[in-house]
Amino acid sequence: xxxxxxxxxxxxxxxxxxxxxxxxxxxxxxxxxxxxxxxxxxxxxxxxxxxxxxxxxxxxxxxxxxxxxxxxxxxxxxxxxxxxxxxxxxxxxxxxxxxxxxxxxxxxxxxxxxxxxxxxxxxxxxxxxxxxxxxxx
Amino acid sequence: xxxxxxxxxxxxxxxxxxxxxxxxxxxxxxxxxxxxxxxxxxxxxxxxxxxxxxxxxxxxxxxxxxxxxxxxxxxxxxxxxxxxxxxxxxxxxxxxxxxxxxxxxxxxxxxxxxxxxxxxxxxxxx
Numbered sequence: 001x002x003x004x005x006x007x008x009x010x011x012x013x014x015x016x017x018x019x020x021x022x023x024x025x026x027x028x029x030x031x032x033x034x035x036x037x038x039x040x041x042x043x044x045x046x047x048x049x050x051x052x053x054x055x056x057x058x059x060x061x062x063x064x065x066x067x068x069x070x071x072x073x074x075x076x077x078x079x080x081x082x083x084x085x086x087x088x089x090x091x092x093x094x095x096x097x098x099x100x101x102x103x104x105x106x107x108x109x110x111x112x113x114x115x116x117x118x119x120x121x122x123x124x125x126x127x128x129x130x131x132x133x134x135x136x137x
Numbered sequence: 138x139x140x141x142x143x144x145x146x147x148x149x150x151x152x153x154x155x156x157x158x159x160x161x162x163x164x165x166x167x168x169x170x171x172x173x174x175x176x177x178x179x180x181x182x183x184x185x186x187x188x189x190x191x192x193x194x195x196x197x198x199x200x201x202x203x204x205x206x207x208x209x210x211x212x213x214x215x216x217x218x219x220x221x222x223x224x225x226x227x228x229x230x231x232x233x234x235x236x237x238x239x240x241x242x243x244x245x246x247x248x249x250x251x252x253x254x255x256x257x258x259x260x261x262x263x
Contacts, residue, residue, distance in 0.1 A: 014161060014162050015161055018159060018161045021193060036224040039192065039193060039222075039224040039225060039227070040231070043195050043228045043232060046197075047232075050162075101196065102196050102200055104232055104234065105196060108196065108233045109232075111233065112228065
């Protein structure tokens with residue numbers, strides 16, 4: 001299922017957050033990211049998998065390497081069929097949370113990565129896609 | 138003492154807490170309780186969190202650590218966070234987390250010095 005450079009895992013327990021961090025770390029290191037970027041990517045993945053576990057109960061994380069003209073990147077997608085986010089704009093504000101969290105997860109993950117796209121429909125679920133680019137020198 | 142992957146070692150009046158590299162949420166939650174209980178049992182005046190082995194600190198971990206610092210303060214204990222890696226310091230700050238006025242040190246050695254000085258100052262002013 002998990003070929004080099006990509007894979008998918010189900011997130012439904014607290015321990016899956018740890019497993020997701022491990023998988024993402026391996027993928028980022030294999031692509032050649034430096035220690036600081038690896039830490040950034042793993043931390044963003046930790047926030048987003050915890051969001052799945054806390055708000056939706058279960059979901060899926062997918063990762064793959066992507067190629068662009070100047071180099072390669074790592075793309076992570078977090079998808080759930082949970083309650084969705086009623087106010088996406090507010091959810092992106094630091095300090096805003098509908099749960100018991102700090103409200104750091106979504107805005108923090110966005111700052112740690114190069115790109116982030118979020119799609120959410122109340123009652124349908126949430127998909128968050130994040131990317132980090134690795135420039136070729 | 139070892140609680141799962143957490144080790145708490147008593148050195149004089151200080152508890153030295155070593156955190157595993159990639160702890161799950163349960164381990165992080167247990168850490169808080171075990172550390173505060175150990176503080177009471179050993180009548181410790183100071184805590185050092187050795188974070189040098191930790192390779193990721195997300196918002197849950199950071200919140201639990203900063204909470205524990207406040208809780209320890211309520212029990213009369215002074216905490217120093219020691220040995221945070223550069224990559225972790227960069228990431229937690231960019232994530233948007235702030236440690237407030239928590240004491241920090243580059244490594245455990247310097248944390249011992251810092252805590253020793255701070256505790257002596259407290260004693261002499263008491």
